[in-house]
Amino acid sequence: MSGPRTLIPRRATPAAEPLAPADVSALIDDRPLDGAFRVHRAAFSDPRVFELEMKYIFESSWVFLGLASQLPKPHDYLTTTIGRQPVAVMRDGEGRLNAFLNSCRHKGAIICPLMSGNRKLHVCSYHGWSYDSAGRNRAIKGRAEGAYGQAFETESHDLAALPRFGQYRGLLFGSLSADVPSLEDYLGDARKLIDLAVDQSEEGLELVPGYVTFTFNGNWKLQLENCSDAYHFTSTHPSYLRVLDRRVASQGSGGAIRSVWDNDRPFESGAKGVTNGTFSFANGHVLNWSISQPSDAHPLFERIEELTRRFGETRRNWMFGTRNLTLFPNVQLAENASSQLRIIRPLAPDKTEMLTYCMAPIGESAEARRRRIRQYEDFFNPSGMATPDDAVLYEDCQAGHRTPIAEWLQGYSRGAGAASAAANPLTEGLGIAPQSSVLGGPDLCDESVFHTYYRSWRDRLVRGIERSNQGAPR
Amino acid sequence: MSGLTHQDAERLLYLEAHLLDERRWDEWLDLYTEDAVFWTPAWRNEDEPTASPDTELSLIYYEGRSNLADRVWRLRSGLSVASTPIQRTAHAVSNVLLEAATDQAAKVKSSWATHVFNPRRKAQHVFFGRYEHDLRREEDRWRVARKKILLLNDYIPTVVDFYML
Numbered sequence: 034m035s036g037p038r039t040l041i042p043r044r045a046t047p048a049a050e051p052l053a054p055a056d057v058s059a060l061i062d063d064r065p066l067d068g069a070f071r072v073h074r075a076a077f078s079d080p081r082v083f084e085l086e087m088k089y090i091f092e093s094s095w096v097f098l099g100l101a102s103q104l105p106k107p108h109d110y111l112t113t114t115i116g117r118q119p120v121a122v123m124r125d126g127e128g129r130l131n132a133f134l135n136s137c138r139h140k141g142a143i144i145c146p147l148m149s150g151n152r153k154l155h156v157c158s159y160h161g162w163s164y165d166s167a168g169r170n171r172a173i174k175g176r177a178e179g180a181y182g183q184a185f186e187t188e189s190h191d192l193a194a195l196p197r198f199g200q201y202r203g204l205l206f207g208s209l210s211a212d213v214p215s216l217e218d219y220l221g222d223a224r225k226l227i228d229l230a231v232d233q234s235e236e237g238l239e240l241v242p243g244y245v246t247f248t249f250n251g252n253w254k255l256q257l258e259n260c261s262d263a264y265h266f267t268s269t270h271p272s273y274l275r276v277l278d279r280r281v282a283s284q285g286s287g288g289a290i291r292s293v294w295d296n297d298r299p300f301e302s303g304a305k306g307v308t309n310g311t312f313s314f315a316n317g318h319v320l321n322w323s324i325s326q327p328s329d330a331h332p333l334f335e336r337i338e339e340l341t342r343r344f345g346e347t348r349r350n351w352m353f354g355t356r357n358l359t360l361f362p363n364v365q366l367a368e369n370a371s372s373q374l375r376i377i378r379p380l381a382p383d384k385t386e387m388l389t390y391c392m393a394p395i396g397e398s399a400e401a402r403r404r405r406i407r408q409y410e411d412f413f414n415p416s417g418m419a420t421p422d423d424a425v426l427y428e429d430c431q432a433g434h435r436t437p438i439a440e441w442l443q444g445y446s447r448g449a450g451a452a453s454a455a456a457n458p459l460t461e462g463l464g465i466a467p468q469s470s471v472l473g474g475p476d477l478c479d480e481s482v483f484h485t486y487y488r489s490w491r492d493r494l495v496r497g498i499e500r501s502n503q504g505a506p507r
Numbered sequence: 508m509s510g511l512t513h514q515d516a517e518r519l520l521y522l523e524a525h526l527l528d529e530r531r532w533d534e535w536l537d538l539y540t541e542d543a544v545f546w547t548p549a550w551r552n553e554d555e556p557t558a559s560p561d562t563e564l565s566l567i568y569y570e571g572r573s574n575l576a577d578r579v580w581r582l583r584s585g586l587s588v589a590s591t592p593i594q595r596t597a598h599a600v601s602n603v604l605l606e607a608a609t610d611q612a613a614k615v616k617s618s619w620a621t622h623v624f625n626p627r628r629k630a631q632h633v634f635f636g637r638y639e640h641d642l643r644r645e646e647d648r649w650r651v652a653r654k655k656i657l658l659l660n661d662y663i664p665t666v667v668d669f670y671m672l
Binding site for chain 1: 551578662
């Protein structure tokens with residue numbers, strides 16, 4: 034068995050020296066022929082790695098920005114970030130969506146200081162330059178008297194539009210580089226999994242009003258992995274699961290909300306046949322899933338007949354199942370105990386911000402919406418009974434990543450022997466062709482699903498450094 | 508029977524703060540009515556907290572004391588790494604205002620700050636905001652029938668649990 038090619042020399046490379054492509058490749062011990070896949074702890078902690086991630090993953094390709102349904106009216110806007118860059122998405126007077134750098138052309142100040150709002154005209158608070166909701170410069174204060182030179186008069190003063198901006202079924206994405214595949218190609222068959230969320234209502238998907246933001250002192254990839262990690266569930270969340278048991282035992286007498294897992298728990302031992310698995314796609318997108326009988330405690334249950342009629346039993350069951358979808362690198366649609374849209378924002382190698390929303394089909398009944406929100410708060414909030422245990426463990430991992438001893442992490446091995454590129458009845462039923470599928474029971478808990486994260490990660494960092502070394506425009 | 512006095516209101520709020528800080532969970536639960544509402548809104552935007560728990564997201568929203576008992580159970584279970592160890596808190600309640608009081612019910616507003624120390628991380632944080640307590644007389648004592656906790660600094664460092672609010 035051949036060993037990894039090189040280890041990063043921890044003392045020989047001064048912090049100021051940038052990483053070469055070989056240094057990045059050396060962080061992933063990826064030897065398919067040996068069935069080996071390991072990740073070096075430095076991938077989570079080295080500030081030089083973080084800098085490369087910002088440049089070549091976040092600030093060079095498609096990043097999720099928000100939902101079109103957050104901007105229903107002309108002149109609505111929302112603000113977000115791509116990597117470290119401030120971005121504003123605006124709906125103009127004609128109803129078209131555009132995305133811009135949220136930065137005045139004059140001195141660079143943020144134009145839209147708030148999270149969201151509705152404005153026909155965005156006036157910079159510093160020197161009063163103004164822009165309309167289509168990003169066009171409308172006025173430069175004192176322009177006539179300003180004795181500007183010829184060069185200034187020939188320049189555009191409009192807000193800088195993102196080089197690429199697009200949407201798939203109301204999910205908005207932008208890229209700071211024009212040199213990217215089309216959004217359709219980038220998402221690939223992960224689009225079919227977005228459909229499973231959007232199609233739950235003919236009117237589409239919306240965010241329940243109210244957001245929750247929290248931070249954790251850990252690397253952003255810990256969040257990326259955890260969403261796709263079935264292995265942690267029963268060992269990280271026993272307190273939540275035992276509370277569900279307590280509620281079932283009390284038969285709802287105390288006013289507790291029923292869980293979708295009251296009757297059937299696809300993550301606990303005993304299930305027969307294929308109940309759980311993963312799909313991995315090109316460009317780092319993944320789905321971790323489990324299927325079970327539709328629960329009458331699921332907020333969708335009121336629509337079960339309609340959904341069966343429209344999509345057939347197979348796709349309907351997927352809608353009721355657990356689906357944790359990551360669209361690399363920064364958004365996760367987690368449908369399990371409830372339904373969450375989470376946006377991952379890396380702040381530092383060891384600090385990450387999570388912006389989280391309850392997502393829901395538009396037009397569901399008041400009772401279904403109430404139940405969805407209650408199930409959400411209990412599980413997903415940093416004030417709830419599950420996410421806190423995840424976030425604290427990310428921090429424990431980050432603390433463990435400091436050690437240079439036993440530097441290869443072994444958490445990428447389960448399921449490798451079950452991964453297959455071949456089609457199977459489940460992929461055929463969904464009409465998808467993932468790069469890799471793992472199908473199994475509740476105890477298989479595939480980890481090979483993470484491989485596509487790190488292969489995409491490595492390939493993009495390596496390509497970014499190489500092109501930068503060749504002087505190519507990013 | 509006469510209504511709740513300002514001093515009664517202060518005493519009850521201070522008692523609740525001490526019970527939480529001293530981890531006297533059962534006595535804390537006993538302050539609440541069986542049908543108590545415990546509510547921490549989320550925020551819609553920079554200016555407005557959510558106001559309608561059935562159509563908008565909250566940080567915590569429970570109807571029924573047994574839900575709080577579940578949270579206490581989780582805290583004591585040893586099964587939650589986020590609750591191990593339980594973080595040290597010091598609640599400070601101030602600006603207590605008795606808004607309305609009858610023989611059977613009262614409404615009290617106050618401001619609060621909870622200093623939280625995490626002995627595992629050697630880290631500390633202050634959560635702060637405003638309380639609204641709806642009190643109800645049950646037999647010969649006053650209980651909390653509804654507590655609304657407005658959390659003003661909702662950029663949450665990893666975890667916020669009910670006992671830090």
